[in-house]
Amino acid sequence: MDAIDKLRRWIGGGGGNTPAPPPSSGDEEEDPDEAGMVRMSFLEHLEELRSRIIRALVGIAVAFALSLFYSNQLWVIIVQPAAKALTSLGYAPDLVFTSPMESFTIIWFKLPLLCSIFIASPWVLYQVWAFISPGLYRRERRWATPFILTSAGLFIAGGCFAYFVVFRYGLTFLLGIGQGLHVKPMVTITDYFDLFVNVMLGVGLVFELSVLIFFLTLLHIVTPGFLVRHSRYAILIIFIIAAVVTPTPDVFNMMLFALPMCLLFYVGIFAGYLLVLRRENRRFPWKTALKIGIPVLILLATAMYLAITKYGYHVVLRWPFLTH
DSSP states (O other): OOHHHHHHHHHTTTSSOOOOOOOOOTTSOOOGGGTTOOOOOHHHHHHHHHHHHHHHHHHHHHHHHHHHTTHHHHHHHHHHHHHHHHHHTTSOSOOBOSSTTHHHHIIIIIHHHHHHHHHTHHHHHHHHHHHHGGGSOTTGGGGHHHHHHHHHHHHHHHHHHIIIIIHHHHHHHHHTTTTTTTOOOOOBHHHHHHHHHHHHHHHHHHTTHHHHHHHHHHTTSOOHHHHHHTHHHHHHHHHHHHHHHSSSOSHHHHHHHHHHHHHHHHHHHHHHHHHHHHHTTOOOOHHHHHHHHHHHHHHHHHHHHHHHHTSOOEEOSSTTSEEO
8 A cells, every 4th residue: 555545544534534445456447546646665665765865965966066156145145134233233244253164164065055955945845746746646646836836936935034034133133132231242154154044944944834734635634624623723833933933032023923824824724725625626716705805905005005105105125115
């Protein structure tokens, strides 16, 4: 039996689904949905896993080699939040290093490695899909391209959100704590880059929440109804994660992290609901949704127009994107 089928049977099909029928004999007609399923032994699964891991690592190595040529330019981009935060607080916009190998390790190894993870993320996610696809039905394999593009796009979008919003506000808050108390910041590039990596990868992975929910629905592990009924617990867990991952202890930065997570949680539920409707040959009432959504968008656009034209606000390329 396939590993995915074992997982489905062990969990119980996400609650409410009928158990899988017994395997048919060779004389019976094969289900068209199962015609393309590949049956593998345990050792064959391990061999396939090893092959996919090697291919993913090769993709990361190629992206690392490309990033290595632009290490200096990349570091100028990475250090901008620190320079801006230090300048705004009245300090010199420079980081320091305390050992001869410190700058070399960060700029010429760790930085290209971080960039290669983001660059190679579509290839890595393709290898993940290629590993699990033999255990999916033929109709479920059609989600390959949307899965890869959406997962990689959300991971990169999470990194951008961390760089332009979460990390900048968090770093300014942390560096300003000792201001006026005879405390002068002397940030090493190792400490700065470690915090940068934690925030970038943490937010990037959190942005995969909606894809994870959709994927669990695809495997019949959870259902949209189950997630909606227990959403209060999910929101509580989201705020706990936000409090742990956010680099600052203030509520404002925690909300910057938690609100997108809550939004992605419900986006994942909605995507899973569309999948369930497709399985049941039902259609989503798009006309009703548009009747509600379009007026809301018009109201938001009108409010922004009035804020810009009558109240002196203008658009800027940083959070919250409107300033007076």
